[in-house]
Amino acid sequence: MAQRRVTVQSEVGLHARPAALFVEAAAKAGGEVTVAKGEGTPVSAKSILAVMGLDVRKGDEIVISAEGDDADALLDRLVEIAEAG
């Protein structure tokens, strides 16, 4: 299980377009992908409703976890989306 911590930089947080990009990228992965706000309970990163429900704002820290062979490449992509301004 690979894991990353990242501070969300997008003005709209993990909502709107960044949320859609995030979920679309996660949905391509074969294995389980989760995201949590800070130390909160992780939810499926493939679910837009769950991701929106976290209500992640700009400046919040999120923890992204993924399983499988392509986990690192996927996490790189997700971190990139979360860090985009």
Next chain:
Amino acid sequence: MPQRFKGAGVSPGAGYGPAKRLVRDVPRPDPDARHGGDAAAEAERAAAAMEETARALGELGERAGGDAAEVLNAQALMARDPALAEDVRKRVGEGASAARAVSEAMAVYREMLAGAGEYLAARVADLDDVRDRIVARLMGAPMPGVPDSDVPFVLVAEDLAPADTAALDPRRVVAFVTREGGPTSHTAILARSLGLPAVVACPGADTVAEGTMLLVDGATGEVAADPEPGVVETVTAAAQARAAAAAGAGGPGRTADGHEVPLLANIGGPKDLPAALEHGAEGVGLYRTEFLFLDRADAPGHAEQVAAYRAVLEAFPGGRVVVRTLDAGADKPLEFLPPGGRDEPNPALGERGLRMMRRLPETLDAQLAALAEAERDTDAHLQVMAPMVTDAADAEWFAAAAAKAGVQHAGVMIEVPAAALRARHIAEHVDFFSIGTNDLTQYTCAADRETGGLGRFQDPWQPAVLDLVAASAASAADAGRTCGVCGEAAADPLLACVLTGLGVTSLSMGPSALPLVRAALARAELAQCRAAAEAARAARGPEEARTAAAERLPGLAELGL
């Protein structure tokens, strides 16, 4: 029988046609609905309907493009959300029909979003729309959305969702009327981008019978059902004249005889700059800074504030930018401020604006310091004003705080009648005034801005309000200070001329109102503005004031005002 409705005009122009209602009535699944026993087949049916809905939303998004595409794409992701699908499958497994399972599963998420802040609450409408589309598909009901019609029509709705408007053929619609919504609703944004007239927040208009002829004036917000003969021609001609005049007006604000009245924009953040520049704003007359502070757990840092202020200053080289310091209070609570006044029984009369900042000087000092730094290395002329200033002691305190932080031009908003009446004492301490006519009207007439049914007292044409504007402007002139107006009043072209006649030196408004106000000023001489102002002040009520002013400004008649 003619019937009239009044809402907020959010996209100018006149439209006339039969009312057609948006199809919104998707049948609700019976709360006890169960499937026939084959759970696997029913789950398959649910999954297919969700996928079909997602695909259709995606297609609508592709067709719509722009911001609508973004929303529709997010809605497509909701329809194919794996967590939602899992929940639906589970409910079907327990016996629920597909439609009921979808409805119930989405209700869980709906509750979560509705309870979590303003932004997410707005997404609830998007989610409801997705649910209605899936349920309609499962129950064989007509898809919600814009009606088909061979004849151009006035689209009437409670409110419009992005999916409704994306499927819209603009050649078939002559105007929009919605019961809900505000100037930033989807309806307003779409109407302006299509150049179609629209009136929002218009109660009653959605109750007219299908096919009733509606006349919509997107500038005044007036909607007439079955108007009398001749009215349609009058309103349409006036709208065309206004559009032509606004399109033809350019350059700095000035009266027909050359008296300059700078026309400035009210903005709520750098995001509003394109609209301000597009409509020819000469600067910013009211930069509301609350957006930096709302919906967050801590105060914005120095660098973040400097960047937000500098972005606006850089947009107006050589121009004026008037920034209002944080206007928080019981009606606009901030998470990181102590909850002192939150339980105030009457927040409008409580610890708001500068009153709040006097209790939290470090927040104000940090903002002033960021403003002073933002002005460095830009060519704009920065002015900083405090909201809700009541007396000379308030003004003196704020001016001292501004000077200490290195802000060179400090001013005050005149919103409290006490401040207007004793403006001569306030002028001793500050460089400029800006009259906030919305609050000044609320406090002068003791009528809450949000309360329905008090329309007559929420009207800046009340002669008592005009008296206070005149008193403030006169005190400013005596002391060699400027006195602007930033409020809805400045956006009313007729009233803008009256304010000029009262001695107001600049007018600041929502950017879309600028062209018509510029055109109105260009059709009035200063002496006419003064005569109109005097006549309006001599009136006994707002309607009489309007009529009296219009009679003395004959040049505005060609604008249909």
